[in-house]
Amino acid sequence: MRYLMFLLCCLSLGVAYADINLYGPGGPHTALKEAAxxxxxxxxxxxxxxxxxxxxxxxxxxxxADILFGASDQSALAIATDFGGSFNVNKIKPLYLREAIILTQKGNPLKIKSLKDLANKQVRIVVPEGSGKSNTSGTGVWEDMIGRTQDIKTIQKFRNNIVAFVPNSGSAKKLFVEDKADAWITWSDWAKSNPNLGTAVAIEKDLVIYRTLNVVAKENSPKEVYDFINFLSTKESKSIFAKYGWRE
Incomplete structure (x- = not known):
């Protein structure tokens, strides 16, 4: 009702608002587009x-750009920093989080059940990794998780099974679709947004990590920009994001 009254007021006053423009990585865009x-x-x-x-x-x-969005805090910080002082990195706002997963080829033909399986089996793994050149949420994820085993041999075996370090999730998806990898270290929202792409396998609770969807508005943005950011935290938006694997 509040939004309807706002719209009617704008129409009666002849006020025209410019579009709100968001920019960020693939992945969170599916839920963001629906909420938008x-x-x-x-x-x-x-x-x-x-x-x-x-x-x-x-x-x-x-x-x-009115709003930047990120798929992890470290990548959002890097992206916002690239815009100089236009976006205040201290105002980056985490909204939702989701967990890392293993995406296997359809039906999980190699019977992968855990992250440790990726070290102990003959498996071709693809991981997104920024390598200092790309601001991707995947940077360091595989190491952060397998490193929690505190076993250097397991870490070595896992790394030996990585067949490609790619700059972003889109590149990883391409290799995965071309069957050049058996397993893709990715995020639950990618599996939810692409249900026919492969079979998702949960990572052990003591190894899995979570990263956030976050937003930041350009400094001195008009009120409607902040209205949209606030809308992303409403009950209605929460139900949208939940469909794609995001939670608070």
Whole structure:
């Protein structure tokens, strides 16, 4: 009702609001686009969710980005920093989190049951890894998890099974679809957003890690930008994000 009254007031005053432009990596975009559509339905304010590797949207975003979103705090910090002082890294706001998973080929033909299996079996693993060049949420994830075994031989065996270090999840997905990898270290939202891509396998509770979806508004943004950010934490938005594996 509050949003409807806001919209009617704007129409009666002849106020036209510019689009809200979001930029960030692939993955969170599925839930964000659905939430954006619902916000537009309620307010009449159009929200554009631009996603993909940073290099594909960075120049455009420098001109019209209202909100940056990230798929982990470390990557969001790196992305926002690239914009200089336009986005205050101290105002990055975590909204939801999700867990890392193993995505296997359909039906899990190698019967992978755990992260340790990826070290102890003959498995081709693909991992997103920024390597100091790409701001991806996958940076360091495999090491953070398998390192918790506190066993250097297990870590060595796991690393020996990695057949590709790729700059982002899109690159990992491409190799996985081409059957050049048996297992992809990824996030639960990728499996939820692509249910026919493969079979998700949970990682051991003592090894699995979680990372966040977060947002940050451009400094001195108009009120409607913050209205959208606040909308992302409403009950309605929470139900949308839950469908894609995100939780508080």
């Amino acid at each position: 559509a619902k916000f537009t339905e309620k307010t009449g304010i159009r929200v554009n969710v631009n996603f993909g590797p940073q290099a594909t949207w960075f120049e455009k975003a420098k001109n019209d």
